[in-house]
Amino acid sequence: xxxxxxxxxxxxxxxxxxxxxxxxxxxxxxxxxxxxxxxxxxxxxxxxxxxxxxxxxxxxxxxxxxxxxxxxxxxxxxxxxxxxxxxxxxxxxxxxxxxxxxxxxxxxxxxxxxxxxxxxxxxxxxxxxxxxxxxxxxxxxxxxxxxxxxxxxxxxxxxxxxxxxxxxxxxxxxxxxxxxxxxxxxxxxxxxxxxxxxxxxxxxxxxxxxxxxxxxxxxxxxxxxxxxxxxxxxxxxxxxxxxxxxxxxxxxxxxxxxxxxxxxxxxxxxxxxxxxxxxxxxxxxxxxxxxxxxxxxxxxxxxxxxxxxxxxxxxxxxxxxxxxxxxxxxxxxxxxxxxxxxxxxxxxxxxxxxxxxxxxxxxxxxxxxxxxxxxxxxxxxxxxxxxxxxxxxxxxxxxxxxxxxxxxxxxxxxxxxxxxxxxxxxxxxxxxxxxxxxxxxxxxxxxxxxxxxxxxxxxxxxxxxxxxxxxxxxxxxxxxxxxxxxxxxxxxxxxxxxxxxxxxxxxxxxxxxxxxxxxxxxxxxxxxxxxxxxxxxxxxxxxxxxxxxxxxxxxxxxxxxxxxxxxxxxxxxxxxxxxxxxxxxxxxxxxxxxxxxxxxxxxxxxxxxxxxxxxxxxxxxxxxxxxxxxxxxxxxxxxxxxxxxxxxxxxxxxxxxxx
Numbered sequence: 001x002x003x004x005x006x007x008x009x010x011x012x013x014x015x016x017x018x019x020x021x022x023x024x025x026x027x028x029x030x031x032x033x034x035x036x037x038x039x040x041x042x043x044x045x046x047x048x049x050x051x052x053x054x055x056x057x058x059x060x061x062x063x064x065x066x067x068x069x070x071x072x073x074x075x076x077x078x079x080x081x082x083x084x085x086x087x088x089x090x091x092x093x094x095x096x097x098x099x100x101x102x103x104x105x106x107x108x109x110x111x112x113x114x115x116x117x118x119x120x121x122x123x124x125x126x127x128x129x130x131x132x133x134x135x136x137x138x139x140x141x142x143x144x145x146x147x148x149x150x151x152x153x154x155x156x157x158x159x160x161x162x163x164x165x166x167x168x169x170x171x172x173x174x175x176x177x178x179x180x181x182x183x184x185x186x187x188x189x190x191x192x193x194x195x196x197x198x199x200x201x202x203x204x205x206x207x208x209x210x211x212x213x214x215x216x217x218x219x220x221x222x223x224x225x226x227x228x229x230x231x232x233x234x235x236x237x238x239x240x241x242x243x244x245x246x247x248x249x250x251x252x253x254x255x256x257x258x259x260x261x262x263x264x265x266x267x268x269x270x271x272x273x274x275x276x277x278x279x280x281x282x283x284x285x286x287x288x289x290x291x292x293x294x295x296x297x298x299x300x301x302x303x304x305x306x307x308x309x310x311x312x313x314x315x316x317x318x319x320x321x322x323x324x325x326x327x328x329x330x331x332x333x334x335x336x337x338x339x340x341x342x343x344x345x346x347x348x349x350x351x352x353x354x355x356x357x358x359x360x361x362x363x364x365x366x367x368x369x370x371x372x373x374x375x376x377x378x379x380x381x382x383x384x385x386x387x388x389x390x391x392x393x394x395x396x397x398x399x400x401x402x403x404x405x406x407x408x409x410x411x412x413x414x415x416x417x418x419x420x421x422x423x424x425x426x427x428x429x430x431x432x433x434x435x436x437x438x439x440x441x442x443x444x445x446x447x448x449x450x451x452x453x454x455x456x457x458x459x460x461x462x463x464x465x466x467x468x469x470x471x472x473x474x475x476x477x478x479x480x481x482x483x484x485x486x487x488x489x490x491x492x493x494x495x496x497x498x499x500x501x502x503x504x505x506x507x508x509x510x511x512x513x514x515x516x517x518x519x520x521x522x523x524x525x526x527x528x529x530x531x532x533x534x535x536x537x538x539x540x541x542x543x544x545x546x547x548x549x550x551x552x553x554x555x556x557x558x559x560x561x562x563x564x565x566x567x568x569x570x571x572x573x574x575x576x577x578x579x580x581x582x583x584x585x586x587x588x589x590x591x592x593x594x595x596x597x598x599x600x601x602x603x604x605x606x607x608x609x610x611x612x613x614x615x616x617x618x619x620x621x622x623x624x625x626x627x628x629x630x631x632x633x634x635x636x637x638x639x640x641x642x643x644x645x646x647x648x649x650x651x652x653x654x655x656x657x658x659x
Contacts, residue, residue, distance in 0.1 A: 073145035076136035111279040115244040119270040120174035130164035153207035158237035168219035273301040309333040320422025359384035432498030433487040437480035456559035495567040579605030587622030
């Protein structure tokens, strides 16, 4: 909650600070503090105002929405104010919202929609007879900025709707993480870059930024529910917020929000909470709104995913392929209830682009339950110093190299202990051999004692020896040995993936396993044989051939066979209506998961690809597709491919399902 505001003078100081930071965030797109710090100030103002309603300042941001209008753009008055939502930051506040809705409606059993809350820039787009007429930013809720030319460059904003109607479409402009990673500049995060890109005076710059738009509301007569409204929006040609669900009851709302929170890192954009709305439009009108926000909706915010701290040092770690990765050593700080001590810095180019020095105060971001990332430097300290990449591997002392054309630095020593440990951890991982008990601590002990150097050595371990290791008991050893024994008969594709061959991921492993049918055939394959396979290009083929030419690998493979490692042949490709046809799925499907759809395609004789190539026959497009659609269209237009771009329903009809 932060400090408590005890008097009117302090409250006015908080209001002034909030307005200053709101101007930096909304108008200049140059925030000086984190969202969490701003929210803490905002809550201080709210508490004081609830206790002293007669002293509420008309300048308080609780009494208005957003920021001012930039002078470079003409002003636009929203016919209906584009209000923001009230925030709920605890289960108690969420429960209070639910109770207020039921009380206002005079009944229980109300249907709600829950959908992810995107962290972008709100805009309103007006269409006349189905043609794009004008687009404007939220601004202060009543007046925004006309950005029609820039919005028209967004590929997910149709210039002409599928129906010749008059409608206002409201939604969020975002930049995907995958797009943000391609652009280098002075923007701290995708949200800031999206906002800055939308406010360019030259629309060609906006077009180059590859923005996205997702609709979340239509101002259109006759709508009976929010869900039906979003279905119409999709029919008109818009992307809508993915994973929207409708249900009843407070417990359902809370569970759904928690589920979205734990799966938030699977999106290619930032979400900072969920939006909860009464689904019935007539009931929304009945419940009404305050001067600032609707009473029938709330934004339930996730715990803060950002914090600032001091970067004490930058160390490096060596991965299983020898890549040297800088790691930020931080003064411990808490994000979302988790204490963070380390964060990734990716590579030396990332450090230099972000102008990060050891000793700086830095901002860190934790996207999902993974190691956090250093976003940027907030302040340079007197003792700060630049980072220099070491010249020798910290694990084995080999000279570090950088291949021409590569950003990454590498340790070239295949027998480097860090690489050995990394390869073994990958070999035992869930998507590979799935050996229970063979984690980082166990692998470190086995390698440090010299017992295990290659995966083949695992199959010679015994209980008596393992019991001499530190902090292990009989039960753990029994599970480990059972897991090692079971792995001898794993599916061929998992074994190939477990080998850690450069550029060979799960999909490629499945493809070559289906093609060759045995590990012996695969490891003796020629380059020409490999290149002839869909999903295997020259780069992958060269990596596979080079891998099996390594004498250490040849010895390891022979010993694995000697010790009884005989991967089972993957289930044969089905023979059906899709025989010989190559498919790729992008986006979220509505009737089944992607895994289920791919299994059905395989059962009917189809082949699954992991990327858009000239060998692809069908690209199946679900909700929120990625860049694969554009790539397929470009290849079709260039004559390099003849890819049929189809919907989930059209895929079902290929199976003979006409429903």
